[in-house]
Amino acid sequence: MTETREAACHCGAVRLRVTLVHGLHTARRCDCSFCTMRGAVTVTATGDGIEVVAGEDALTLYRFNTNTAQHYFCRHCGIYTHHRRRSDPNEYGVNIACIEGVSPFDLPLVVVNDGQAHPSDVGASRVAGVLTYTRQDTPE
Template structure:
């Protein structure tokens, strides 16, 4: 497994460490399901054993919808999505890259967008397209 990275919600009430899968930050992606479209986060992959809550476990709130399989966790104080247990792979968490110390969704030039409307558990799915970020020249990101 990779190194332990520090992560937290916006207000700091929830803190955790995360060890990403072998793919590391190359696992970054977005999803087109109704919830993820509204949430807009870039997620990276971690095994279930890869997350340790170090602060605020009682502050995390869980949300489930549709089949109720995916478990989405967010801070009940600031509302930031931290991570979720995936329906597509229940042995993994998707972790909000913006919660990881020193990382930003804008660190990725191109992010695959997965077809979450036509879920892998329900039949055909895959990459719908790509979301890109190109900083303006001269901008210090």
Template structure:
């Protein structure tokens, strides 16, 4: 029996960029990173294979940002500025998709998110990715 992964719809804040994505392992790959860039961006990302994202509209409106080694490719809507996804430096065969752009999903849906040490990047270290800590969210009563 083959497991068919769910297709999620996603869009930026203004709706200029819309796409469908099939996640690598649903939301079991959620994470944040504490490199200089991701610390400022503050997004929670989830994994998808490169071939599992299909743009419905606005792909030409995406703006690319790269820094340091220029391996990772970070994409934003050029209209509203929302980060939608990035091609990972740690695994260039995957996208990290901003969970906030997925319809019906919020980063506050996850009580705990692992934070990876992106300062000591896994591709720069022999040991692979290191956990830097955990981001926890609990609702107030």
């Protein structure tokens, strides 16, 4: 059940068309050193599921550790838009907050993968925990 959505960085310089595997049902975070600081919730797109519609020249690339994962950011506003995964270089993680009409706060529960014991290093993907979000009524 694939689903195609439009996505963009904060300033709109980078615009993407993403084909998601299982829609928003793959939403997750990671607790590796980089993802912990980045704080994004991602959903899965296949290796051919990312089309840069505009702003390819505005994308900047960051790699670290094994240099397998490729993390893309808008060089103007600094927003992380997507990355090629280390655990499966045939997949992309897409920042759910960049997807048109979607907020990570729409998800009441997000699985956190154990990126400190990365599946490429230990041979299996493990869950480190779960993040939950509960909306509070705002006082009038």
